[in-house]
Amino acid sequence: MTGGAEVHHRHRDVSGGWLRPSVFGAMDGLVSNFALIAGVAGGTASTRVVALSGVAGLAAGALSMAGGEYVSVASQRELAQAEIAVEKRELARNPEDELAELAQSFVDKGVEPDLAAAVAGQLSRDPERALEVHTQNELGVVAGALPSPRLAAVSSFLSFSVGAVLPLLPYLFGVEGLTVSAVVSCVALFGAGALVSAVTARSWWYSGLRQLVVGTVAAGITYGLGNMIGASGL
Template structure:
């Protein structure tokens, strides 16, 4: 057939890393499960409305700040290590450009490219220092200089997602509820919704993801409720 050939688009892939959805949903899920379990434990120990509310708000604040601090330190440490390794690669490219070019050609050869083509591609990429650094960093370290995550963004998103999840079971008590039932209903709905959302980055059905998360959350709450009831009954 004559004329230009238009490439066909047969299929598209989902974002297997989960993008923003996975960490956001998991952060909210963590806040929801941990704070509802805490509230259930206090309620099981015959804690009054004010005591349960105080425990829920304290759990929200402590958990959110802990998540944010941990995420900031983790991401900052990872970024600092990556930046140090990238700087090592930058110096190697400046000091030994020929050796680094050969090393890059060997990488392409190991992936099935014939030696002549691999050497030519490596030569062309090495003409631009910034391009060469990016390729070497991706191949040897697994990250590019401009793709390092932001510690502040990670900390902020963790704080907000955990706080939103932890707030759900506290809402009925803020509105004057005196029993655990309204909080349990809201928590159950939130757990099912979060599990269903997570199924978007898996091969599981939405209802399976929702029911699985609901089961785990209910088990955690039931155990802490039982512990609270036992301790409260015995006056420990």
């Protein structure tokens, strides 16, 4: 019987550059703008002031998240590229030492020494494949699969904006008071947390309640601060 091994299951991408900034951005946008709006609403009854604060929080937060993710992921990518370049130079200068190092890495994983040497030798025939295996073993990265700073920045910007606009929507439609915004935010917090459970091992109700608690505690604290500052006349 010939042909490749049959694949009985597939894994989701757990190393891509979109999931973490998207999830973090949406949660951060929802929690931070809900808390900001609650804090301002606690200190003033002006719907216009609260709405303006929410818009400013959305814009500032989305731009900050995008910029921060871009710089962070770009720095991580540049560090990985620099280390990959070091490994590439070592493969060119000391091929025998690198071959022995690769064989030893297989031995450390439980492969018999003779077989490990044979596999290392076969992989090392192709310089590109050798570099890929060495960097994956030693750095935990693959040169062609490094995270994209642009993808991380755009994902963060869009997801933060989506999360941040939800507690703001009632004010944009002229609804007065914090009640409607709080209800929308709480539903969104629970829903967002439950949605995240689709890509994790947690149950939907646990993830939803966890996010709801985090958001409401943050909003409650800022509302209390806003109320104290507003009452003091500062």
